[in-house]
């Protein structure tokens with residue numbers, strides 16, 4: 001069948017009543033960049049219908065258009081009050097078609113190759129994955145397992161370190177897979193390489209099950225979204241264990257009085273909801289609860305927050321920064337400027353958002369400091385970490 | 387020639403012109419069932435000058451130009467039936483000035499009401515009437531169709547009654563004019579009347595055929611201090627008609643902002659009335675509420691918990707579950723304040739009894755001495771396309787025959803075919819005006835004023 005992935009959504013596509021709730025440059029970074037309605041969900045749905053009706057060819061223009069979508073899910077959120085169309089699944093189906101048609105962007109190949117060869121998208125040695133944890137002697141088996149993910153193992157390893165130190169304060173020692181921890185495959189899902197991603201999902205679930213874990217805590221929201229939402233909803237694979245994000249886990253510990261942030265931190269902060277934690281996984285309150293528990297903080301919301309938070313410019317699968325770096329930075333700049341309007345520190349809990357903000361900050365000299373929420377909490381607990 | 391036109395457009399608009407098939411496809415539908423229509427180019431102007439240049443070029447090359455704001459209208463009012471260039475006004479979205487003394491807001495025509503409301507709110511101001519068309523509907527789009535929806539219309543009427551002070555318009559041949567007081571050099575847009583006739587009105591309801599609106603100065607007002615919501619259920623439309631008329635009777639000081647009555651096609655027992663009341667003090671609001679309650683009770687209305695009404699108005703930018711029952715089509719328009727009931731009867735006869743099309747609702751809201759009744763159809767595309775055309779064709783013919791003025795006219799798949807025969811000499815007059823302003827019939831050909839069909 002022509003367009004075998006997209007055709008599964010044919011009925012869904014006809015539900016769009018073209019209200020244009022989703023056509024809004026304040027919420028949709030792709031529409032903001034493309035400027036025409038082909039950049040918004042409404043336009044892509046009309047395009048998808050035309051593909052299925054043989055009125056349009058799957059052109060290279062379309063591939064470019066699809067890869068300029070950040071898969072941030074803001075349109076899906078808007079459509080919840082309209083036709084409840086799962087827009088991003090439709091865009092993903094279109095990306096899958098582009099792979100079937102051999103229109104896969106070549107610039108994404110190196111990352112894919114590295115992932116295959118090294119088990120991480122950076123091409124760094126497999127046996128360095130767990131290096132950050134050497135001094136902590138974490139067990140490989142246990143009821144509560146900590147899943148770190150590629151980004152935080154290799155690039156932002158101060159976050160897992162801070163997390164472990166916080167847990168030490170609560171008297172908790174989680175299990176950790178060390179060098180055996182696989183990539184979650186989240187990037188591949190959003191590239192549309194679902195068959196590859198399935199292998200990662202199966203492998204991940206297998207090694208976690210072997211560890212005897214009943215609950216898995218993730219500090220990387222992309223890995224969390226992969227296990228919690230994307231495996232079951234996109235790959236049809238359910239995990240047999242409880243899945244928690246670190247912010248949920250930590251907010252609980254605070255609520256139970258097991259950790260008490262008592263050190264005053266006099267900073268004006270704002271919280272940026274990462275797409276994978278917010279809209280994709282619907283965790284909005286836990287990070288804010290943590291912020292509220294820290295004495296001395298002035299916490300201000302940006303105008304766009306929660307369900308209608310604006311993307312950092314990296315997007316699900318971090319595809320746009322690779323293919324269209326300038327566009328990606330433009331969006332990051334808008335977001336950082338918005339943060340600057342209300343705060344001196346933009347707090348988030350996503351390694352991709354953090355990297356993106358740091359890049360944009362240095363590129364445009366925007367005076368707002370990106371910071372991990374877990375690290376901020378660690379500091380409020382008197383832990384010496386930056 | 388297309389290549390040449392493309393080059394010229396690139397000169398004017400740079401990257402803000404497209405002829406990529408995917409981009410054109412994205413602009414192929416409005417919210418009506420009108421079938422897919424494709425332009426050859428879409429452009430996104432950022433200034434009045436660009437629009438002026440565009441229209442001059444279009445005249446030179448005799449290429450049709452269509453214009454849209456948010457594209458959320460539903461009567462084939464901008465679909466490029468003759469191909470050509472489609473102007474998407476949404477990049478002209480600046481708020482130029484909010485003047486708290488004149489009580490005016492001047493915006494570029496592509497500014498959305500959603501954006502404007504946020505800015506007005508910060509200053510304790512509000513605008514007058516509004517449709518419930520969501521975050522993408524633009525000020526320009528609403529004005530040129532003299533729209534109005536169940537929000538504020540009971541008191542302020544349709545757009546153009548009292549909320550438009552002045553316009554900046556690019557005429558079809560490219561000249562720029564400013565209406566109202568700003569017709570005079572260096573005079574701000576504080577008054578609708580400038581020199582000679584009220585030409586602000588001339589463009590209101592013109593559906594884009596007489597010029598492209600680039601700036602709109604609106605009348606705004608201090609936001610009311612108190613808003614109240616009431617919910618009554620009635621059993622017969624005669625009483626609803628009377629209640630609507632009485633609430634609006636203190637002309638100029640109508641008791642409510644909004645009175646909105648509707649009945650579901652699947653429940654012919656109950657008529658639900660949502661009422662939105664305002665006051666510049668609690669006492670004023672209370673007095674209005676008291677009077678409205680008396681009127682409703684006297685006419686058999688049963689008061690309900692007002693929570694759903696409050697919820698609807700508070701979520702007016704994002705009405706909930708709008709396509710839950712299917713996508714939309716509407717047939718409706720204006721009738722005198724004492725002539726609502728026959729339209730209900732015909733809805734029941736044709737839609738409910740003859741076609742058994744229950745997935746619909748009859749709604750109506752009064753505005754100064756008129757009602758705007760409409761039938762809202764929910765249907766499934768593509769399966770029910772033919773059916774929806776057939777039912778609405780029969781209903782529209784009957785409604786127009788009964789004297790309903792369609793809420794706007796649009797193109798061949800809008801109300802145009804039904805309206806033309808009813809307009810007699812007036813239509814010829816419109817054609818003459820159009821010919822004078824747009825000798826090459828460049829702007830919105832086939833919409834509202836059909837020049838091709840000579841009498």
Ligand SMILES: Cc1cc2nc3c(=O)[nH]c(=O)nc-3n(C[C@H](O)[C@H](O)[C@H](O)COP(=O)(O)OP(=O)(O)OC[C@H]3O[C@@H](n4cnc5c(N)ncnc54)[C@H](O)[C@@H]3O)c2cc1C
Pocket residue numbers: 018019020416417452453454455456457458459460463464475495496516517518519520522523524525526527528529530531533534535536593594595597598599600705708830
């Ligand atoms: C959920 C929903 C609810 C709605 N509720 C209502 C309602 O309550 N009441 C109601 O009346 N409508 C309603 N509508 C319809 C629609 O939103 C309104 O008619 C709105 O005013 C259209 O604004 P727009 O900017 O989208 O106009 P468009 O659809 O872009 O254009 C409307 C007309 O204006 C012309 N035009 C647009 N901009 C210009 C310009 N700058 N210069 C010259 N001509 C121009 C176009 O050619 C077209 O003829 C609703 C729609 C939706 C999706």
Ligand code: SF4
Pocket residue numbers: 015016017018019020021022023041042045078079082083084085087709
């Ligand atoms: S919000 Fe949903 S129904 Fe409305 S135009 Fe966008 S995709 Fe279509």
Ligand code: SF4
Pocket residue numbers: 027028029030031039040041068069070071072073074075076087088
């Ligand atoms: S997923 Fe985000 S970027 Fe993509 S269309 Fe939706 S709102 Fe725009």
